[in-house]
Structure formats: C-alpha cells, structure tokens
Amino acid sequence: MSEPMYREWILETIDSLRSRKARPDLDRICRMVRRRHGSEAERTCAELDKLIREQTVLKVNYKGSVSYRNAAKVHRRSRKRDDRATRRSPTEDADPWDVSNGDSGGALGLVDREETADPEDEVPVSMETDSTIEEEEEVEGADEDGHEGSSPGGVDAVKGGSGDTHPQSAPCSPSSTVSDRPPTIKTSRRSSSLPPSSPPALRQKECVSDTAFCPAEDGLSEMERNTGPEGNLKTVAQPSGTCPWVQERTIEDEMKTEDSGFTSDQLVPDCADESREGSERKSQALSFPFECAQYTEMNVASYVMAQDNVKNGQKNGQVSAKMDTTRQNLLFWSVADVASYFTIAGFPEQALAFRTQEIDGKSLLLMQRSDVLTGLSIRLGPALKIYERHVKVLQRTHFLDEEDGL
DNA sequence: CTCTGCGCACGTC
DNA sequence: GACGTGCGCAGAG
Numbered sequence A: 001m002s003e004p005m006y007r008e009w010i011l012e013t014i015d016s017l018r019s020r021k022a023r024p025d026l027d028r029i030c031r032m033v034r035r036r037h038g039s040e041a042e043r044t045c046a047e048l049d050k051l052i053r054e055q056t057v058l059k060v061n062y063k064g065s066v067s068y069r070n071a072a073k074v075h076r077r078s079r080k081r082d083d084r085a086t087r088r089s090p091t092e093d094a095d096p097w098d099v100s101n102g103d104s105g106g107a108l109g110l111v112d113r114e115e116t117a118d119p120e121d122e123v124p125v126s127m128e129t130d131s132t133i134e135e136e137e138e139v140e141g142a143d144e145d146g147h148e149g150s151s152p153g154g155v156d157a158v159k160g161g162s163g164d165t166h167p168q169s170a171p172c173s174p175s176s177t178v179s180d181r182p183p184t185i186k187t188s189r190r191s192s193s194l195p196p197s198s199p200p201a202l203r204q205k206e207c208v209s210d211t212a213f214c215p216a217e218d219g220l221s222e223m224e225r226n227t228g229p230e231g232n233l234k235t236v237a238q239p240s241g242t243c244p245w246v247q248e249r250t251i252e253d254e255m256k257t258e259d260s261g262f263t264s265d266q267l268v269p270d271c272a273d274e275s276r277e278g279s280e281r282k283s284q285a286l287s288f289p290f291e292c293a294q295y296t297e298m299n300v301a302s303y304v305m306a307q308d309n310v311k312n313g314q315k316n317g318q319v320s321a322k323m324d325t326t327r328q329n330l331l332f333w334s335v336a337d338v339a340s341y342f343t344i345a346g347f348p349e350q351a352l353a354f355r356t357q358e359i360d361g362k363s364l365l366l367m368q369r370s371d372v373l374t375g376l377s378i379r380l381g382p383a384l385k386i387y388e389r390h391v392k393v394l395q396r397t398h399f400l401d402e403e404d405g406l
Numbered sequence B: 001c002t003c004t005g006c007g008c009a010c011g012t013c
Numbered sequence C: 001g002a003c004g005t006g007c008g009c010a011g012a013g
Helices: A004-019 A026-037 A041-053 A080-085 A090-094 A109-117 A130-145 A153-163 A174-179 A185-193 A199-206 A215-220 A222-227 A244-256 A276-286 A297-311 A323-332 A335-344 A348-356 A361-366 A369-375 A380-405
Strands: A057-062 A065-070
Touching: A004 A026, A004 A041, A004 A057, A004 A065, A026 A041, A026 A065, A041 A057, A323 A361, A323 A380, A335 A348, A335 A361, A335 A380, A348 A380, A361 A380, A369 A380
Parallel strands: none
Antiparallel strands: A057 A065
C-alpha cells in the first residue's frame, strides 16, 4: 500500500500537471514531487507503482506515450463500450464501480470510464505485454473457475506494495518508461491480438492495468514469483477489476452458479441491495441466524460453520461444527466463498472487489487494515466496516482458534 | 534552465 | 458544441 503522503503528493502532482496542460508522465511526476517534497524519483516511482496497483492512479498510453491519471478525476465519456460489452442493470450502470475506490466518487470506478475513455488513443499500457492477454483470457475464463485460481498471490501482489518492496518499480527510471514506448506499439498491439469488435479485444484496448507500471519486468517479476506457473498474472487481479463489464458478468455469473451449493441469490440478506429475490431461498438454504445489519462475530462464526456445512454436504442443522473446523475452512475458502461472505454480510458491491482482487480465505487472513481500506479500492465507509466487523473478526477468530488448537 | 500558463488542435461523446 | 488531453510556445523566476 502506498503511503498516504505519497498518495497525496502524486495525485496532487498529476492534477497539477493536468491543470497546466502538461502530460502527467513519469518524468514530470517524479520531478515535480522531488521539487515540491524532496522525494527521490525512485521512491516516487515506487509509490506511484503502488498507487497504480491500488488503482488510485491509472496508467494509460495516450497518443503514444505514457500518461498517468488521477483515477478519482477521470470522468469523461460514458460507457458506450460498457453498453456494448455487457449490458448492465440500470443500477450498475449508474455506478459501475462504486464497488471501488471511495475517493471522491469512486476513483476506481473511473477506471472503467477511463478505459472507455479513449478507445482510439488511450490505451492501457499493460496491453503491451503478452501477459496482459493472458490476463484477458483469464478474465474470461473466470466464469468457469474464477474462484478456483484463487491464489494468495493476488493479495500478495497487492500487499507487495505495502510490504515494501517493489524495487522493480524503481528500475523504471523516470525517462525510461516513457521513452521506451514507441508510439507504434498500440497499433501493433491492437492488430496483433483480436478483432476490434470482439469483447476481449475491447477489453484489451480499454483495460488499464496497473501491472504495467514498470514495463515488463515489473509485471512479471514479483507477482509472478508470487503466483506460480499457472497463476501468473491472473493474481494481479486488477485487470479484471478495471474491466467492470467483464468482471461483473463474471461475478454475477459465478455468483449464480456458486459451487458451494448456494448462490448469492440464496445468500444475500434482505438488507443487501442486490439479488433480493433470492433472500427467501437463502434462508432455506442456510437458515442464517443473522441480520446483516447486526453482523457480529457470532454471525461470522455461524457463517463460517454454515459454509463449512454446505461444503461438506452436511445438513443445516449441524451447525455445531467445531471452531477447529471453522479455522480450517477459512483457510479453504475460495475466492467465491469470500465474495459470497461479504455479499451476505451486506456488502455485495464490495464483495466484487474482493472477487476482483482474488481474495480467498488465506488471503483474507493476511489482509491488513490498509489493504482493505485502500487495496481493494472500495469506499472508505464500507471498507472500514468490512475491516472492523469482518476481516478483523475473522482473523481474530481464526488465529485465536489456532492458538487454542496448539 | 526549469517551471508555469495557455492557445490551439485533435479526438470523443 | 462540450469536454478531455497534451503539444508547443512564451514568459517568469
């Protein structure tokens, strides 16, 4: 996670550059931050990288060069493409990525707007790498096994920021990133992949990826290491997150065919905005003893155990599972489970973010406060609730159990 | 030399 | 026509 200070500096710098009609490229950003705040270019670069991962800043290829956008301020152009790619419900359409960043109206949400922003010129930089295409495919495939690929890597990748070290970011010296990018790239990129009209192609053109921050080496280095052979870039879930039309379809589909046996429809509490129709089925399926508004630790445990029961094919009445089982189960939660959990908890929109970031049970246990508040790009209010009432509780429960078990 | 402001052209909606 | 973007230039420090 980037430091708030740097976050401010960088966003401020981008805004400043924009306001004076200068391209907010890496070079200028680093220089201005250094001049104004004395921060080293490398550090700025690294922080910028983190911001990109957090989708607070968008990196785009515009008119042949790299530009950075303050995600919170990208408003322009609606969703022609959204409409084309995936028809959404009016609600979603109204606020496709409210799920995301809370900063001033959904910074992240803007990602997709951003993506749709300039189909002609503005191209996600990441698209330059093959990996991106893999990501695209991954995203597509997520319909079937989106939760399957849940590797902690996703979180790690994000957390990588928090932890530090993305020295790989540093390599992107201010000028190199920009200058290394020949304007011809986007052309070849487009033509080389898919027909412009195909959804994947659209996504490819429109998705802004954070992974691309420092060209290839960054996209492949740590994250890849974190993920393993087939997990590779998919764990860098942002790409899907930046393509809401994809993501939503994916999530919705998946939610509806949840492997655990209960769909989101079945699980979403009445207080949740979405999938309300299924709330009755939900109670039949799991007989949840809680109201989402009063989601307490008890509820958490209940859910965990219920989840457990469902997964183990047990009957609903057998919620007398041991906490030990609970602990194990948390570890075994898939991305879908986690998403379902938060959907049930009354955070359907934020659940999408967890899904997008491929947070599974293990990842959930590793999440820190900052990860939830900023790494998921969800609004601060829900994020705080989610962390305090759920993540923290789950973690505490888990680790307490673990201690007990020892 | 660096930074800043802005006219202008271009592209999208 | 409105708007976002950024090149390229001129002026200020």
